[in-house]
Amino acid sequence: MALYARARVTDVELLRAWADGDAAAGNTLFRRHFDTLFRFFSTKVDGPADDLVQETFLACLRGSARFEARASFRTYMLRIARNRLCEYYRGKRRAFSPHEDSVVDAGASPSTVLGAKEREGRLLAALRQLPLDFQLTLELFYWEGMKTHEIAEVLDISPHTTRSRLARARDRLREALATLELVSADDLATLEREADFDAWARQLRP
Numbered sequence: 449m450a451l452y453a454r455a456r457v458t459d460v461e462l463l464r465a466w467a468d469g470d471a472a473a474g475n476t477l478f479r480r481h482f483d484t485l486f487r488f489f490s491t492k493v494d495g496p497a498d499d500l501v502q503e504t505f506l507a508c509l510r511g512s513a514r515f516e517a518r519a520s521f522r523t524y525m526l527r528i529a530r531n532r533l534c535e536y537y538r539g540k541r542r543a544f545s546p547h548e549d550s551v552v553d554a555g556a557s558p559s560t561v562l563g564a565k566e567r568e569g570r571l572l573a574a575l576r577q578l579p580l581d582f583q584l585t586l587e588l589f590y591w592e593g594m595k596t597h598e599i600a601e602v603l604d605i606s607p608h609t610t611r612s613r614l615a616r617a618r619d620r621l622r623e624a625l626a627t628l629e630l631v632s633a634d635d636l637a638t639l640e641r642e643a644d645f646d647a648w649a650r651q652l653r654p
Contacts, residue, residue, distance in 0.1 A: 467513070
């Protein structure tokens with residue numbers, strides 16, 4: 449543990465060490481990425497996300513031999529998290545499709561406890577109305593600061609498709625905000641400008 453605290457060991461090195469039986473390496477990796485993974489699940493499921501976080505980290509460990517480190521560990525982890533989330537919702541709705549169905553379609557409530565602030569709550573309520581992969585695209589881009597090629601790895605699509613999906617997801621989110629009357633007409637007009645939309649979305653990170 450002390451070694452990992454002193455030196456900037458990479459995520460890949462920590463994963464390899466954990467796979468070799470070093471529990472301290474696993475604990476360090478867990479601490480580095482817990483917030484990202486907890487936020488990932490907490491905006492999409494009702495109730496505590498701890499079990500899904502634990503299951504995802506263990507799946508990262510089980511698949512470590514197949515991880516070739518061509519992408520970052522975070523990208524690898526979030527791709528596994530997406531797969532685990534889809535499994536979770538297919539357990540509730542057999543035909544659940546992340547390309548077409550929202551988490552609300554699968555039984556989640558429209559809002560979440562993370563939306564304690566009014567504006568956060570409104571954004572999260574609208575996000576949960578979008579198809580899951582649209583919600584993911586927006587959250588990974590604005591809240592996790594991921595590039596389009598990284599999001600493409602998580603969603604298993606091309607970077608070109610990711611850029612197109614990001615534009616469509618913005619439009620769908622504006623529509624949801626308008627339909628649910630979650631923002632005023634003046635605010636909605638402001639959000640039509642991409643730069644204003646980007647600034648607004650980033651500042652509302654849970």
